[in-house]
Amino acid sequence: MLNMQLLTKKSGEEILRLLFDVDLKKASSSRGLGIVNENAPNEWNDISELRLFSKVVYFKPAGVNRNFNLGQLANYMNNIYEDEEHTDFEVFLTPEDFKLYQKRRDLTNKADIIIFKPVYKIRPTPEMIMAKLGEMYNMETVENHEYLPDCFLEQKDFEFFMDLFQKGKTCSVSSKDANKSMSTPVPPKGAKREIPSRSGSPSLATIAINLAAKKRKAFAMDNSRDSSPASKR
Numbered sequence: 001m002l003n004m005q006l007l008t009k010k011s012g013e014e015i016l017r018l019l020f021d022v023d024l025k026k027a028s029s030s031r032g033l034g035i036v037n038e039n040a041p042n043e044w045n046d047i048s049e050l051r052l053f054s055k056v057v058y059f060k061p062a063g064v065n066r067n068f069n070l071g072q073l074a075n076y077m078n079n080i081y082e083d084e085e086h087t088d089f090e091v092f093l094t095p096e097d098f099k100l101y102q103k104r105r106d107l108t109n110k111a112d113i114i115i116f117k118p119v120y121k122i123r124p125t126p127e128m129i130m131a132k133l134g135e136m137y138n139m140e141t142v143e144n145h146e147y148l149p150d151c152f153l154e155q156k157d158f159e160f161f162m163d164l165f166q167k168g169k170t171c172s173v174s175s176k177d178a179n180k181s182m183s184t185p186v187p188p189k190g191a192k193r194e195i196p197s198r199s200g201s202p203s204l205a206t207i208a209i210n211l212a213a214k215k216r217k218a219f220a221m222d223n224s225r226d227s228s229p230a231s232k233r
Contacts, residue, residue, distance in 0.1 A: 044132060048120040051092055052077060052132065061130065062139070063146030070126045078123050080116040094119050 055076045059069035076084075080092055082101060089101050097116045104110065124132070133139055 042121050044122060044124075045120055047091060048077070048118070048122050048124070049132070051118065051120070052124075052129065054086070056133070060142075060146070061133070062142045066143070066146075070129065073129050074124065074126045077129065078118070080118055082110075082114045082116070092118050092120075 052073070055073055059072040059076075061070040061073060080087070080089070082104065090098050093101060093116055100114070101116070104114070122128075130139065
């Protein structure tokens with residue numbers, strides 16, 4: 001029995017795909033396996049514009065976060081991340097990269113995230129992105145609206161709302177009553193005020209009163225002895 005083998009010639013790129021794509025590993029770089037058409041025009045097309053507008057919804061290059069969002073737009077226009085949400089990978093990836101994405105889509109505990117290169121050739125800079133948006137939108141007006149809303153541009157006289165005045169008046173009366181209730185009550189006339197001592201011992205006034213009472217008691221006892229019949233004898 002004859003053993004027949006079919007010999008084929010493969011390029012280095014085809015060998016890399018055959019060896020590494022089976023194990024779902026990245027081939028030669030983090031750009032995936034697809035090859036961008038070098039003959040494609042280096043300008044905006046329908047796919048690149050669709051990619052831009054799909055990200056402008058989340059990253060508006062205007063207002064306080066203008067530069068941060070513009071940097072995000074430039075990043076997403078030049079790279080397509082495997083774990084992106086709300087992205088049609090079949091549109092923005094080459095057929096080879098999309099097959100790799102499908103194989104890895106249902107995998108769990110991925111060792112890394114593949115960063116693909118878009119199928120379009122243009123790699124826009126932040127300046128190119130702003131120029132493209134300026135062709136369709138008045139970015140100066142968008143910038144002004146983002147910083148200063150329309151309601152702040154209206155000029156009118158200040159009006160004091162009466163309901164706020166009534167609320168303030170009610171609050172002032174109630175606070176006055178509250179201060180009265182929290183103030184120290186005035187003792188009635190003739191009432192003696194005792195000053196408590198710091199250490200818990202009797203105060204000086206209490207000691208003086210007790211000494212005076214003892215003296216009066218002793219004086220009364222002496223008088224009773226002098227007036228008794230035995231003392232007269």
